[in-house]
Amino acid sequence: MIEVKNIDKSFDGNQVLKNVSAVFETGKTNMIIGASGSGKTVLMKSVIGLHRIDGGRIEYDGRNLPDMRMSDIRILRREVGMLFQGSALFDSVSVLENVMYPLEMFSDSTKEEMIDRAYFCLMRVDLDEKAFGLAPSEISGGMQKRVAIARAIALQPKYLFCDEPNSGLDPKTSLIIDRLISEITHEFDITTIINSHDMNSVMEIGENIIFIEQGEMAWQGNKNDIFHVDNEALNNFVFASELYKQVKKANQ
Amino acid sequence: MSLLNDTGKYILLMKRVFVKPDRWKMFFRQFPKELEKLGLQSLPIVAIISVFIGFIMTMQTKLNTSNPLLPVYTTGLVTRDTLLLEFSSTILCLILAGKVGSNIASEIGTMRITEQIDALEIMGVNSANYLILPKIIAFVLMMPFLVIFSMALGIGGGYFVGVLTNIMTTGDYLVGIQYAFIPYYVFYSILKSMLFAFLISSVAAYYGYYSYGGALDVGKSSTNAVVNGSILILFFNILITKIMLN
Numbered sequence: 218m219i220e221v222k223n224i225d226k227s228f229d230g231n232q233v234l235k236n237v238s239a240v241f242e243t244g245k246t247n248m249i250i251g252a253s254g255s256g257k258t259v260l261m262k263s264v265i266g267l268h269r270i271d272g273g274r275i276e277y278d279g280r281n282l283p284d285m286r287m288s289d290i291r292i293l294r295r296e297v298g299m300l301f302q303g304s305a306l307f308d309s310v311s312v313l314e315n316v317m318y319p320l321e322m323f324s325d326s327t328k329e330e331m332i333d334r335a336y337f338c339l340m341r342v343d344l345d346e347k348a349f350g351l352a353p354s355e356i357s358g359g360m361q362k363r364v365a366i367a368r369a370i371a372l373q374p375k376y377l378f379c380d381e382p383n384s385g386l387d388p389k390t391s392l393i394i395d396r397l398i399s400e401i402t403h404e405f406d407i408t409t410i411i412n413s414h415d416m417n418s419v420m421e422i423g424e425n426i427i428f429i430e431q432g433e434m435a436w437q438g439n440k441n442d443i444f445h446v447d448n449e450a451l452n453n454f455v456f457a458s459e460l461y462k463q464v465k466k467a468n469q
Numbered sequence: 470m471s472l473l474n475d476t477g478k479y480i481l482l483m484k485r486v487f488v489k490p491d492r493w494k495m496f497f498r499q500f501p502k503e504l505e506k507l508g509l510q511s512l513p514i515v516a517i518i519s520v521f522i523g524f525i526m527t528m529q530t531k532l533n534t535s536n537p538l539l540p541v542y543t544t545g546l547v548t549r550d551t552l553l554l555e556f557s558s559t560i561l562c563l564i565l566a567g568k569v570g571s572n573i574a575s576e577i578g579t580m581r582i583t584e585q586i587d588a589l590e591i592m593g594v595n596s597a598n599y600l601i602l603p604k605i606i607a608f609v610l611m612m613p614f615l616v617i618f619s620m621a622l623g624i625g626g627g628y629f630v631g632v633l634t635n636i637m638t639t640g641d642y643l644v645g646i647q648y649a650f651i652p653y654y655v656f657y658s659i660l661k662s663m664l665f666a667f668l669i670s671s672v673a674a675y676y677g678y679y680s681y682g683g684a685l686d687v688g689k690s691s692t693n694a695v696v697n698g699s700i701l702i703l704f705f706n707i708l709i710t711k712i713m714l715n
Contacts, residue, residue, distance in 0.1 A: 265591060294593035305584035319592050322492055378591075 218243045219264060219376065219408055224273030226256075226263055233259045234270070235432045244406045246399050246422045248413055251429035252454055258380065260429060261412045265297065265378055266290055277376065295323050298369030298407075300379040300398075304361040306353035306368070313339070313349040316368045323372060338367035342397060359390040363397070370401060377402065379411040383418055395421050416455060419443070420464075428454070479675045485597040486605065486674075499603040507569050507604065507670070508611030512618065514568060515561060519619040522556055523548065523626025531636045544637055545645015548627045550654070557619040558658040559706050562665035565615075566698040570673040573604055574694035577677030578687035586678070601674040605667060612666035613659045620655070661709045665702050672698045 219241040226234040233256045241247040241264075251257040262268045264275055266282050275282040277293060285293065306315050316335040320326060326334065339349060342363040348356050353364065362382060369377060379398060383391035399422040402409040413419065419426060423440040430450045438446070443455055444464075456464075490496040531544045577600055580586050589596040624646055631639035673694035680690040 267587060267590065291593040291595070294591055297591055297593075299588065299591040301584045301588060303584055305588040307585055307588075308583075322495060322592065322594055372592075 218278060219410070220274070220276040221260075221264060222274040222276070224260075224263060224275065225271045226259055226268060227271055233432050234263065237273075237429070237432070237434045239427045239434055239437060240425075241408055241410050242425050243408045244403060245424040246402050246409050246411060247425040247427065248411045248419055248423045249427050249429060250413060250419055250423075250454070252414065255429045256432040257412050257414075257429045259432075261378060261380060261410060264410065265299065266294070295319075295372060296375045298372070298374035298377045300362065300365045300369050300377070300382050302381040302384045304353070304358075304365040306361055306364055308353050311350050311352060312344070312356065312364050315353065315364055316371050319368065319372045334371060335367070338371050339364070341370070341401070342367045358385050359387075359394065362386065362390075362394050366394075366397060366401065370405065370407075373405065374407060377407045377409040379409065379413075381412055381414075383413065383415045388417065391415065391417060392421065398422065419455070430454075475675075478679065479672070482597055482601075482675055482678060483671060485595060486601045486671075488595065488598055490598055490602065491595060495599065496603060499599070500607055503603045503607035504611060507572070507608045508615065511565060511568060511611075511615060514564065515615050515619050516622055518561070518564060519552075519557065519622040520626040520629075522560075523552065523623035524630055526551060526556075526623070527627035527630040527642070528634070528636065531630075541637075541641040542645035542648045545627065545642040546648050547645075548642075549624060549646040549650070552620055552623040553654045553658055557616050557623060558662040558665065559702065561616065561619050562612075562662055562669065562702050563699050565666075566669045566673075566702060567695050569608060570669050570694045570698045571691045573670055573673035574677040574680075574691040575687055577601070577674055578680035578690045581678060581680045582683060582687060597678065601671070601678070604674060605670045608670040609663050609666045612662045616659050616662045617655075620658075657713050660713070661706065664705060664709060668701045668705065669698045672701060 221237060221239045221241070224234055224237050225232065237256075237260060249257045249260055259268060263270050264282075266275075270283060273283075277296075280293065282290065282293070306312075307318065310318070313332075313335055316338050317331050320331040320334055324331065324334075336349075339346075344360060344363045344367065348360055348364075353361055356364070377398075382394050382398060386394060395418050398409060398411065401407065411418070411422075420440055423443075426436075426438055426440065426443065427434060428436040428448070428451050436446060436448050436451050443451070446452065527544055527548045530547045534543050534547070577586075580600070586596045586600070589599060627646070628639060628642055631637050631642045673691075676690040676694040676697070677687075680687050
């Protein structure tokens, strides 16, 4: 479980996060949603430790990130997997080597064991074996996301962060990636945090949803609660499209 | 203010670079690749420029020292000392600041903007150490070979002037390149070129590592790496010459 308590973050005097508190639960897909510029990416990067917060606590199962030394943060990060918006695969090596990279860096397994583990992860994300030897630039965007997920779970992380996992994908592939993240979260009992503004994702896998508006936490609940909320900003954000307005009407 | 800020950030980055690698195995996997990319792949440009500079320097020196009072070995001597003292270290490094510096800055800068460096950091890898240390060490260690290679080819280029033209005899040239030879000049040249290699690679890595934005910004980082690397080379050239040849 990751607990965020009263965190603030400013850039050049401009306060982006204001006293944000939230709980990201283990074994659930926790989603941070909000309009562009609302501060959700800053919140996620602050939780990971890529941004140093101005005040507050970020507790990874009781371990407060802002109090840690850099060497301890590095050790903690070995328990973290991350799926980046652009996949962030290393373009100078093959798909298989990308997944093997964290294992080679941090595990004491033999080469055969590492290959086995990388194969397992790539098979788990349903990647075609023919793609294992290809360079990331030679595979599609959806396949790159699968490889990035495989790399993120290679070291059996306790925490998985996904920054806009559906960015640049078609609706069908987006759904497949969403379901894959959800399955992996439940299967390996991971604390998964997803940063998204894709309403299909929210409705599909949002078990714990945190809505950020202008740097503040405006609402927390799940995908079923969202139909019965009277928060105007949230309703305007979630039910912006005609389709979702009708879905809401039908649910009420 | 910006200069102070950049200097501080550069020093802090170097503090992160010069630590024990997380895994020596990974360092030694990267290291030969960098030797090949930064060192061996620079050989063609070093060879072409050195031969032609040796060639033209000999011709120019001969044409501008046609006074009969000057000894016949003057051309060889001037060519040799110019190559040893300045061309094969300083000028060569200025050229390599363009080739190697832009290569390093654009490679690391692209990794930064495509979040590959963030991915390394999230994994718990010291990205500065993993990406930059092999490049700096490989380039610094390859530099003496590039310098000696350049000296040999430059002097060889001068020799061919004697063979291919009639402006001087090869005998006069050979006497000149051996006359009053000071071996310390070679040591001086190699040592300062190693310092320049460190400056080129570390400054380029700094600009690449702190790139942000898009392709245009990586281009700017690359340009800054080359310009500032070159200025530092010129500045340290004066400093090290004052210290070592005074």
